[in-house]
Amino acid sequence: MLYKGSCICKRWHLELRLAMRLEELNPRVCDCNYCGANPASIISTPNMSVDFVGSGVSIEQNGDRLANFYHCKGCKALLAVGRDINGQLRGAVNANLLQDMNKLGPPIQIQPRLLSANEKLERWNQLWGLLSGLEKTRQ
Ligand SMILES: [Zn+2]
Ligand SMILES: [Zn+2]
Numbered sequence: 001m002l003y004k005g006s007c008i009c010k011r012w013h014l015e016l017r018l019a020m021r022l023e024e025l026n027p028r029v030c031d032c033n034y035c036g037a038n039p040a041s042i043i044s045t046p047n048m049s050v051d052f053v054g055s056g057v058s059i060e061q062n063g064d065r066l067a068n069f070y071h072c073k074g075c076k077a078l079l080a081v082g083r084d085i086n087g088q089l090r091g092a093v094n095a096n097l098l099q100d101m102n103k104l105g106p107p108i109q110i111q112p113r114l115l116s117a118n119e120k121l122e123r124w125n126q127l128w129g130l131l132s133g134l135e136k137t138r139q
Contacts, residue, residue, distance in 0.1 A: 005097035009075035012054030014133075016093060019047045026105040027095040032113045034062035038069070040078045041107050044092035044129045052079060052133030063113075066120055067091075070134050082131050083124070089135050090128040 003016040018025070027041035056073035068091075070079045082091020095101050112120055 003098055003100055005093075005099055005101075007054075007072040007075050007077040007079065007097055009072065009077075011056055011074040012052055012072050012077075012079055012097075014053070014079070014093065014097060015051045016098065017049045017051075018045065020045065022098070022100055022103040023105060027107045028092070028110045029107045030110050030112060032062065032111075034069075038078060041095045042081060042092040043095045043104065044127050046126060046129060048129035050080065050091075050093045050129060050131050052131065054133070057134055064117060064120075066117060067124075080131055080134065082128065082134075085121070085125055085128070089131045090124065091131045092128055093131075 001018045001021055003018065003022060005016065006013045025043050025045065027043050029041045057079065058071045058073050060069045060071060061067065067081050067083050069081050071077065072079055077097065078094045080091045080093045082089055095104055115123065
């Protein structure tokens with residue numbers, strides 16, 4: 001299944017390729033301070049891929065600096081969260097960017113702050129999909 005989306009200012013467009021339907025995915029809402037200040041619900045499965053097309057990204061990191069938060073430079077919307085794992089950019093996409101976001105299953109609350117760094121990396125390796133298009137504009 002192919003789903004499309006964009007940020008509010010349309011600087012960034014994305015195509016999400018999923019082996020399942022959006023209805024089967026639950027967006028994850030993180031309860032940490034960073035995500036409380038930058039609310040987003042994110043989705044990922046290990047077999048998804050997300051192609052971003054656009055330009056101008058700012059990268060932020062939160063407390064433990066393990067993950068990169070990619071924001072559009074125009075409208076500041078969160079595009080994705082991710083990091084390099086074994087040479088590949090892996091991550092989760094902001095569900096609110098999708099045209100069909102209302103098809104998603106009910107959101108679930110996550111508490112990654114309770115995990116150690118190693119536990120987080122292990123979890124991300126099992127949960128995150130493949131991101132492309134963001135690294136080109138990394139500064
Ligand atoms: Zn968080
Ligand atoms: Zn934008």
